[in-house]
Amino acid sequence: MADTRPNNASTLAANRLGPGDYTDPAILAAERAHIFRRHWHFVGLDRDLAEPESWFLTKVAGTEIIIQRVAGDGLRAFVNVCPHRYNALVNAPNGRGRLRCGYHLWSFDDNGLAAQVPLRAGVALEACQTAALSLRRWSVERCGALIFVAEQPERPLAAFLGPLGAELATLSRGLGTEVLRFSQDIAANWKVILQNTVEFDHAFGVHPETFAAMVERPLHLVPHDAVAPHIAYHTRMKPRDGLKPIERRIEDIFARSVIPQAEGYTHATLFPSATIGTTANRIFALIRYQPLAPDRTHAEYRLFISQITGLTAVEQAILDRVVPVDVAFTQRLLEEDRQICESVQRGLSNAPADLAGILMPGESLVGRFQQYWLDAMRAGALT
Amino acid sequence: MTPTEFYAALDEMLELDPGTITGNERLEDVEAWDSLAVISFIALVDEKFDILVETEKLAAAESVGDLYALATRQKAA
Ligand code: FES
Ligand SMILES: [Fe+2]
Numbered sequence: 001m002a003d004t005r006p007n008n009a010s011t012l013a014a015n016r017l018g019p020g021d022y023t024d025p026a027i028l029a030a031e032r033a034h035i036f037r038r039h040w041h042f043v044g045l046d047r048d049l050a051e052p053e054s055w056f057l058t059k060v061a062g063t064e065i066i067i068q069r070v071a072g073d074g075l076r077a078f079v080n081v082c083p084h085r086y087n088a089l090v091n092a093p094n095g096r097g098r099l100r101c102g103y104h105l106w107s108f109d110d111n112g113l114a115a116q117v118p119l120r121a122g123v124a125l126e127a128c129q130t131a132a133l134s135l136r137r138w139s140v141e142r143c144g145a146l147i148f149v150a151e152q153p154e155r156p157l158a159a160f161l162g163p164l165g166a167e168l169a170t171l172s173r174g175l176g177t178e179v180l181r182f183s184q185d186i187a188a189n190w191k192v193i194l195q196n197t198v199e200f201d202h203a204f205g206v207h208p209e210t211f212a213a214m215v216e217r218p219l220h221l222v223p224h225d226a227v228a229p230h231i232a233y234h235t236r237m238k239p240r241d242g243l244k245p246i247e248r249r250i251e252d253i254f255a256r257s258v259i260p261q262a263e264g265y266t267h268a269t270l271f272p273s274a275t276i277g278t279t280a281n282r283i284f285a286l287i288r289y290q291p292l293a294p295d296r297t298h299a300e301y302r303l304f305i306s307q308i309t310g311l312t313a314v315e316q317a318i319l320d321r322v323v324p325v326d327v328a329f330t331q332r333l334l335e336e337d338r339q340i341c342e343s344v345q346r347g348l349s350n351a352p353a354d355l356a357g358i359l360m361p362g363e364s365l366v367g368r369f370q371q372y373w374l375d376a377m378r379a380g381a382l383t
Numbered sequence: 384m385t386p387t388e389f390y391a392a393l394d395e396m397l398e399l400d401p402g403t404i405t406g407n408e409r410l411e412d413v414e415a416w417d418s419l420a421v422i423s424f425i426a427l428v429d430e431k432f433d434i435l436v437e438t439e440k441l442a443a444a445e446s447v448g449d450l451y452a453l454a455t456r457q458k459a460a
Contacts, residue, residue, distance in 0.1 A: 246422050249426060313435050317435060318426060320438065322422065325418065
């Protein structure tokens with residue numbers, strides 16, 4: 001296959017991470033301290049907190065966090081532990097109302113301060129309203145309709161997302177129906193999974209009938225610059241000649257998406273724990289990844305379609321038939337990626353420490369990811 | 384729309400030679416009747432009969448005759 005990639009130097013590049021970086025528990029512990037605690041993590045959408053005082057429980061960097069909507073559209077992120085004697089404050093995946101511990105019934109206000117403490121036997125309430133006896137808070141911010149949290153962020157969310165922020169805000173506000181939501185554990189290191197999202201040389205080996213059938217050859221992967229430590233790019237799709245009238249009609253319907261039309265497959269890997277991708281603005285996949293072990297990662301998938309303006313009844317009926325096909329296609333792609341990531345992890349567990357690997361020209365964004373990882377580990381270790 | 388006109392419209396929609404559909408076909412024997420054809424049929428009935436095909440009834444249709452019944456009888460409903 002002739003390679004005419006315009007954006008990559010045609011040279012081999014060093015693979016900066018070795019097998020141990022994907023298998024060593026000490027590396028994961030360092031990543032939790034140096035990367036996961038200091039970076040922002042996508043956790044959910046505004047629509048997940050539609051009701052006042054509603055909350056949902058999520059897990060970030062190994063810690064359970066309660067995300068709650070408080071008065072005036074504000075958000076709070078509380079660590080899921082009661083400051084009295086360590087009971088997990090909530091157990092359900094979501095709920096509504098003031099947070100109250102089920103063990104000795106302390107309840108907490110919007111700022112995490114004890115609001116009611118029964119069985120005080122003469123002890124003043126104020127004695128329990130100290131910082132030490134308050135719920136532990138994390139930072140929580142919105143980008144458009146997306147909610148992010150961080151334990152000790154190095155900078156505000158807007159600065160962290162940089163030029164991607166505006167794009168993500170527009171995209172998130174235009175999301176329509178959520179068409180599929182599921183989660184699973186993947187038997188692979190989180191970096192194996194993310195690196196797999198930033199190169200498509202694997203399309204021909206891993207997705208021969210799905211992705212590879214759609215993209216132009218040679219594959220043009222066009223990186224978006226100045227989004228470090230994140231990675232964003234789009235690919236071009238094959239020109240779709242000879243469309244049947246109904247296919248053209250379906251494309252016309254999707255062309256009225258509220259989310260601005262993007263070309264081909266458009267992708268953002270938000271360092272270190274989320275990806276957002278869309279194929280020709282049809283299915284939007286928001287995925288978050290949290291490491292459970294060096295060789296195990298929890299993945300939560302949410303698939304959406306865009307809001308589409310002025311849908312008639314017949315167009316809705318058409319979409320009702322088209323969207324499940326698109327969803328099934330996306331699921332198949334995701335499953336193909338899961339399998340290859342697990343296979344790579346098995347390979348890593350067999351790899352001698354001196355097996356260095358190499359990055360081909362089409363894998364330059366993998367190199368970029370590795371550089372960001374090295375930078376973040378170094379910066380975290382220094383502080 | 385007469386049955387003959389309806390069959391002609393189906394021929395055109397399925398990109399078949401004129402006169403291919405005669406009204407006696409079972410859908411499973413019509414090779415061109417795939418998921419895209421089902422969607423095209425929804426659009427066709429909307430355009431020609433100004434009615435929205437009921438999805439459950441469409442899923443249950445077994446023959447070209449069933450399709451004609453769907454496209455015409457539903458009009459009264
Ligand atoms: S542990 Fe929560 S009130 Fe006692
Ligand atoms: Fe893939």
